[in-house]
Amino acid sequence: MITERTTLSLTLLLLGAGLFLHTYTLGFADLGGAFSPVFFPRIVLAGWVLLATLSLIADVLATRSTNDTQWGVVAIMMLAIAGYIALLQPLGFFASSVLFCAVSLTATGQRSIRDIALFSLLVPGALVALFNHVLTMPLPVSPLLWWV
Numbered sequence: 001m002i003t004e005r006t007t008l009s010l011t012l013l014l015l016g017a018g019l020f021l022h023t024y025t026l027g028f029a030d031l032g033g034a035f036s037p038v039f040f041p042r043i044v045l046a047g048w049v050l051l052a053t054l055s056l057i058a059d060v061l062a063t064r065s066t067n068d069t070q071w072g073v074v075a076i077m078m079l080a081i082a083g084y085i086a087l088l089q090p091l092g093f094f095a096s097s098v099l100f101c102a103v104s105l106t107a108t109g110q111r112s113i114r115d116i117a118l119f120s121l122l123v124p125g126a127l128v129a130l131f132n133h134v135l136t137m138p139l140p141v142s143p144l145l146w147w148v
Contacts, residue, residue, distance in 0.1 A: 004074040006059040011078060013052035020045040040137065076107040092142030097124035 023042050080103045087096040101120035110116055131137045 003059065004070050006056065008074050008077060009052055009056040009059050013049065013056055015081070016045055016048035016052050020049055073107050077104060080104050080107065088140055090142070091144075093139035094124050094128050095142055095144075097127070 020042065023045065080100055083103075084096050084100040087099065091099075098120045101123060102116055105116045105119060128139060131139050
């Protein structure tokens with residue numbers, strides 16, 4: 001039986017695999033080894049594909065007797081992912097990540113405004129601090145929020 005979890009796992013697997021394969025079509029991908037700018041994204045995407053594959057296998061093997069499907073949540077999450085990708089360039093990583101976190105937490109049932117606000121601000125903020133200031137691997141920046 002195909003459930004919403006199976007559909008979401010399959011979607012994430014196909015999206016991750018597509019992005020991983022796309023890294024081989026980039027013009028600067030042939031620099032070789034760890035010196036290529038796509039070295040780190042390939043590692044992250046390989047982990048994404050592995051986790052999505054494991055999730056899909058677990059979803060297929062799991063026996064569920066409930067008919068409480070939540071296709072609306074799946075649709076909202078798919079639209080949120082598409083919106084995140086579309087807004088990443090014009091809004092930058094921080095602002096689009098804050099919006100994505102708020103939408104996905106609300107869609108999946110989180111109702112505490114304090115928890116949504118804290119998670120939505122602190123996790124993207126910590127990632128910006130880690131990548132931009134510790135690893136010196138800049139994330140996409142917004143023209144409006146260039147200082148973040």
